[in-house]
Each structure stands twice: as structure tokens, then as C-alpha cells.
Amino acid sequence: MRKRVIASAAATLGLLLVVPAAAADTGPGAPGIGDPYYPTYGNGGYDVTHYDLDLGYQPATDTLTGTTTISAVATQGLSSFDLDFALTVSKVTVDGRPAAFATSGEQELVVTPARPIPDGRHYTVAVTYSGVPSTVQRYGFTSWQRTPDGGVAANEPESAWWWFPSNDHPLDKATYDVDVRVPSGEQAISNGLLVSQRTRAGWTSYHWRQDAPQATYLATLAVGHFDITHSRTRTGVPVINAYSTDLKDPVAANARASVERTAEIIDFLSGWFGPYPFDAAGGYVPNVPSHFSLEAQTRVFYSPATFADVNTSVVAHELAHQWWGDSVSLERWSDIWLNEGFASYAQYLWSEHEGQGTPQQLARQVYDAHPADDPFWTVEPGDPGPQNQFDDAVYDRGAVAIQALRDTIGDRAFRTLLKAWPAAHRHGNGTIAEFRALAEKLSGKDLGGFFTTWLYTPAKPAAFPAGSGS
16 A cells, blocks of 8 residues: 555656646736736736727617637746736637636636646637626726717726726737727727728628737727718828717817817927827717817827817827827836826927917916915826826926926937937837936936926926026
8 A cells, every 4th residue: 555655656756757847837927017006907927919809889788799819928837817807708718729717806807728828828818708888887987988879988097998808008018900890870980090891781890900009098999970081191191080970069160170180280290209100190079978088099089078169289189199108108107207298298389389389488387377385296297196197287297397308408409309219119118217318318418306306306396497498
């Protein structure tokens, strides 16, 4: 009996000795990508390269069904991995084999493949699901807005959960194919270029493609009745704009008067930021009650509330994001100044172009409008915290800081910097620390004290630089 036990143990040891090193190193991927602001957002252990969405949407019931196929590369041996998602999942496969799945927390979908995935392996995961996204709440809200004739997915920092599973963090960008079936007569708007449109048996499919890497929160979907216009920028980039047909004047007229200047504004901003980074552009104005706009990549979401008057300033802001936030995405959400500060500064540049005040004048107005004891100055644009991530100070103090930077390093270095940063990090990510290093390299100045004062001190800077920036 004892000998048999010893023999069995020896046999087991022998089996263990021949287990491949990759299997021995296999474990679960982390349920978060490591962002201190949002510890459970995104996931570890893999990098997504492409999302292929095959969706159906019925506006009458707000029912979304679909299968999303994700192409990814394992960055560690994976016994399981997480996706961020909120709708009801019915089936998951990994490389064509059925996989076990379970939900955890607010938005974690935990997938356990039939076989471990070795480090470095390219693999695909297909998730089949359904739901009524406007009724699904996570952390007390939904990012799906129902409209009189359809629905819209647009929000920041999270909106993907309500229409496709993803690694939901800007650090993991990917390309997209979005194929949406809607009842004939409805239209589906998404990012990039429309590859095909086909109708069969009372349903119309719209296939949109985004060839450039895109953060998940910048993916958007709108279904409804739209009036669609087409134009081109000076360099030939196609511009596609869409307006809900049930918008009423003066909002409808003001929206068109503003958004139809998209090509012109892109041409103007290209003079400051360098070549437009994508192969498509445009925006859409759905009939929603929300009061924010969002820089969805190549297809900006505009709230109709933005257009009580003609408002090309907001168009300049959202289009500037195509360089600052979309092509060059933040690495951590604490780097939000790189997005919102520069998009707000673009409004200053556009204002000067329109003869409505120079950046120096507008920045000085903001600086003077807030006394030293105003809580406005307690928000640090360089690290505002998740509770203040979209505070006015991130935008307005952030833009004032950029004018102060221009005055500090001089106009020539500043203009070079505004083109060098988008070029150096095109279709990637960046941090404030990296931006400061580039600014110091181009200006030849130590900017440590400047960045501390303007971005990382919860107090009003003692003086506004009187530089030569216009």
C-alpha cells in the first residue's frame, strides 16, 4: 500500500516536471488596468487590437442584441480575464470554443476559457448579448440616452458598457468595425467611414469602420431619423454631419449654422496642431435632453442644448479634441488637462480668428474674474481627482495655464510645441510629465516651477505672465 502511494506521488511529480513553463505562469488577468481614479475600469493581462460589432437595435422597445468579437493579444498567461460590460450575456467563446463566464461587481464580465491562453498569444473572444440599455444602471446611472425615435451611446469616461464589451480604458485603444441593423427608415450613425449600407426584409444594416486606434469611450452610436450632410476639408477629408429631423428652430437652425463649419474649423486648427489625424470627420446632433457634448472620434456628439444660439466655439472645442484626447489619448485619467485644457484653449484661438478676443485677453479675463479665495483655484488641473475631473477649473484654469505657458516659453517655442506633441504621440497615449519634458526640450527652459504653480497648486498663481503671446 505504501509503495503504491510512493509510486503514485512519483508519477505525479513527473507530470508536474513536464508542465510547460507558460502554463505554470498562467493566472487571472487583473480586474482593472491600474488607473487610481477608476480602479476597476479597464483590465489587465491583454491588449485589444480590434472590435467587430454585429448589432441589431429595435427603437420601439429600445432593445439591443448583438455579438461583439474582440481580437486581442495576451500580455501574460491567462487562466481567465475580465471585460467591462453591463448588458445580459448569453454566450461567450474564446477561439471558437465555449468559455465559462460570470459577472462581478458593477461591470466586470469574467471569462474563463476552456484552455489557458499563453503569454503573447493572439486570440479572439466573441460575446453574444442583449438588453434594454436605457434601463440598465451602473453606479446609479446609464450612459444610453433614449430619444423619441431611437437611442444614443455617448458619455465620458464610460459609455461602452451599454452597447459592447470592452477593455474600457484609453490606455487600450483599438480599431473598429460596427455593423448595426435597424428597421428600414431608421439610420445608424457611428465613428469613421460608412463602408456599406444594405436593406433586406425590412431591416437596413449600416457598416461603419474606424481604421485608427480609438479609445472605448470615444466610440459612439446613434439610431434615429437624421438629415445627413456631406462636405470635405481643404485636404480632402470627408465630413459627415447628421441632425435629428425632429429638432425645432431656432435650435435646428443654430446647430446647422455651427456644425456645418466643421471643415473650415478643422482647416484652421490644422494650422496650429498639424495635419488632421483621421480619415473622416463630422458630428451629429440628436434629440436628447442632456447638456454636454463629447469628442467622439471623427463623429462628435453635440447636445441640442448647446445651440440655443449659434455656437462655433463648442465646435472648435470638440474638434480640437481630435488631436488632444482622441489621436493622443491620456494615459491615466489624472492627465485630463491634456484633453480639456487644450480643447478649451482652442476656443481662445478660434475666438481670435473670429475677431472676438485674443487668447491673452480671454485668459486674463478668467484670471481676473476669480479672486484668490474663489474655490475655483483649489482644483489642480494636473491632478483634479475623480470628483473634479470635469470641473470648470480643469477647462478654464487649464486654458489660462496654457496661455501662461505660451507667455513663459515664447510664441515660437509654443507654436512648435502645439504641433510636436500630436505628431510625437499620434494614435497613442501621453502624460503631463511627458508633455512637460517636450516643452522643456523645445524651449530650453526648466519648467518644473511653472507646472507646479499652474497645474499642481490649490491656489491662485500670484502673477499672470506678461509675455509676448498674442
